[in-house]
Amino acid sequence: MKKKWYDYLWVVSLTYLILGFFNILFAWLGLFCFFIPLIISLVNGNKGYCNRYCGRGQLFGLLGGSFGLSRKKDIPMWMKSKWFRYGFLTFFLVMFLQMLWNTYLVFTDVRSLKQVVTLLWTFKLPWHWAYHGTLFHPGVAQFAFGFYSVMLTSTVLGLITMALFKPRSWCVYCPMGTMTQLICKAHPHRKS
Amino acid sequence: METIKRKKRKAFVDENFCVACGCCAKVCPMSAIHVPNGIMAKVDLQKCVGCGKCAKECPASVIAIQEVENEKEMV
Ligand code: SF4
Numbered sequence: 196m197k198k199k200w201y202d203y204l205w206v207v208s209l210t211y212l213i214l215g216f217f218n219i220l221f222a223w224l225g226l227f228c229f230f231i232p233l234i235i236s237l238v239n240g241n242k243g244y245c246n247r248y249c250g251r252g253q254l255f256g257l258l259g260g261s262f263g264l265s266r267k268k269d270i271p272m273w274m275k276s277k278w279f280r281y282g283f284l285t286f287f288l289v290m291f292l293q294m295l296w297n298t299y300l301v302f303t304d305v306r307s308l309k310q311v312v313t314l315l316w317t318f319k320l321p322w323h324w325a326y327h328g329t330l331f332h333p334g335v336a337q338f339a340f341g342f343y344s345v346m347l348t349s350t351v352l353g354l355i356t357m358a359l360f361k362p363r364s365w366c367v368y369c370p371m372g373t374m375t376q377l378i379c380k381a382h383p384h385r386k387s
Numbered sequence: 388m389e390t391i392k393r394k395k396r397k398a399f400v401d402e403n404f405c406v407a408c409g410c411c412a413k414v415c416p417m418s419a420i421h422v423p424n425g426i427m428a429k430v431d432l433q434k435c436v437g438c439g440k441c442a443k444e445c446p447a448s449v450i451a452i453q454e455v456e457n458e459k460e461m462v
């Protein structure tokens with residue numbers, strides 16, 4: 196099979212993670228990975244983003260496949276069950292709202308900016324070197340720290356399940372994948 | 388004529404657990420499997436040669452390669 200331009204989007208995903216290490220404000224670019232899949236599923240009624248363009252999935256496929264960093268074992272049954280997938284999506288969205296709330300508090304000057312990246316919703320990693328001030332409100336930076344935390348957390352989870360199970364095991368419980376599949380199920384143009 | 392009787396192997400997707408990621412479609416050498424609606428993968432049994440590449444790739448391991456009796460039963 197001939198490689199298409201979109202088969203190299205893993206480079207973009209990798210670059211994104213690296214850029215956030217040097218300047219946290221690049222984290223804002225990650226919003227593309229949120230809106231593009233949703234727009235594609237809402238407009239076209241398919242998972243075109245997952246099926247073609249998702250660089251994160253490609254990155255896991257590459258590391259677990261060509262680089263052999265995966266045991267290539269079957270993912271346990273409970274991880275593909277609906278309650279786990281929908282449960283994880285719900286948890287993810289709640290944590291996302293909490294992140295937005297923290298950003299709001301900084302915007303309203305109730306709280307001051309915290310220059311940390313929170314890994315797995317628990318561990319606070321110092322990340323101050325990636326903050327060089329902003330032309331705008333500190334809230335803009337707070338959102339960047341929060342959003343980068345989300346992206347890094349999901350990457351780490353994806354790497355763990357990549358190593359334990361199949362390379363792209365993350366795709367089984369990826370909130371974005373679950374959400375776009377749900378949208379497709381409810382889509383009016385649904386083909387049977 | 389004898390091709391009709393010979394047992395063939397084909398891919399079957401467990402539609403309840405497919406996450407519609409499309410990893411299978413990326414590796415199929417015959418372009419026999421697609422995710423047309425973002426809900427589950429569909430196999431074109433006319434094209435599928437039962438090589439099992441999709442089953443190996445599927446992160447949810449929901450593809451089974453099964454023998455089918457003859458061409459007629461597949462439709
Ligand atoms: S399920 Fe998630 S990681 Fe996998 S292809 Fe879709 S958006 Fe990307």
Ligand code: SF4
Pocket residue numbers: 400404405406407408409410411412422427428444445446447448449450
């Ligand atoms: S790789 Fe597996 S889970 Fe993904 S679309 Fe194909 S059959 Fe479904």
Ligand code: SF4
Pocket residue numbers: 397398414415416417418419420430434435436437438439440441442
């Ligand atoms: S078994 Fe082989 S030919 Fe059939 S759908 Fe899977 S990858 Fe394609």
